[in-house]
Amino acid sequence: MTSMLDKTPTYRKPVLTAREIEILREWLVCESKSEAASRLYVTAATVSTHIVRIREKYARVGRPAPTKTSLLARALQDGVVFIDEL
Template sequence: MYRYRVALIDDHEIVARGFAELFSTIPEIHVAGTVATVTELLETTPHGTRIDLVILDLRLSDGSTVMSNVDRLRARGAAVLAFTGGDDAQLMRAAARAGVLGVVRKSEPAAVLLDAITRAARGETIASTDWAAALDGDPDLADAGLSPREREVLALYAAGAKAPLVASRTALSEATVIDYIRRVRSKYERVGRPANTKIDLYKRALEDGILPVPGRS
């Protein structure tokens, strides 16, 4: 029995066919649809039908924007993983700002795609060198002005440690750690980079170089 419903939005038929074939052998993933536009997916998916993850081509021929597409999909409760065949850093930055879980290249080996999409379906952030490189050059990522102590707490917490463990490693009380996290979220909110969830905090830590991107030296 499958655990996750995943859809692909890509206006290249050969890509859609390959995607469906690739995931036909993975029992935990059900391909809920392969369509050419966000509008088509939303119109053909009944309200109340769950879609856990949408793999979204960043460059669609219908003239839609990355921000609009991601916003519409997230409004329906779907997480989004960006899918790209090019090197357009501007599109990748737009995707990151819109709240995608990460960016994966169409040219990646099948095993890498399967792993990334399966983890994204579970709600994990998919960090990559492409995404990090795009964010490194993003002039719109405003500095949140975190203090060294706030950065230290964020690094531990965003990497997966719970508040009691962060407290133990930093010689702070658990209440103080929670207050630091609250302040970090507030600072990101003030500069237009909200971090309401732990996944959001992980993204901000990657964007600001507080955590290293996995696989990047």
């Protein structure tokens, strides 16, 4: 008999660029887009544009992430970030 805990869920991962991953990771550990932008030497608008594109990619694979919390969950599920980094 197999329990529900024995099954590892599989997720369709969106294809994120290296820059999208870099911006997503930085934004997730910062308090704001402007703080992430400052650390990456870009504008807050650039961070926002990348986050919008990342959310669109997640929605296209059936895993919408409309909030920062849901995007964090997706990033954790996909191994983009790890809990001990946050």
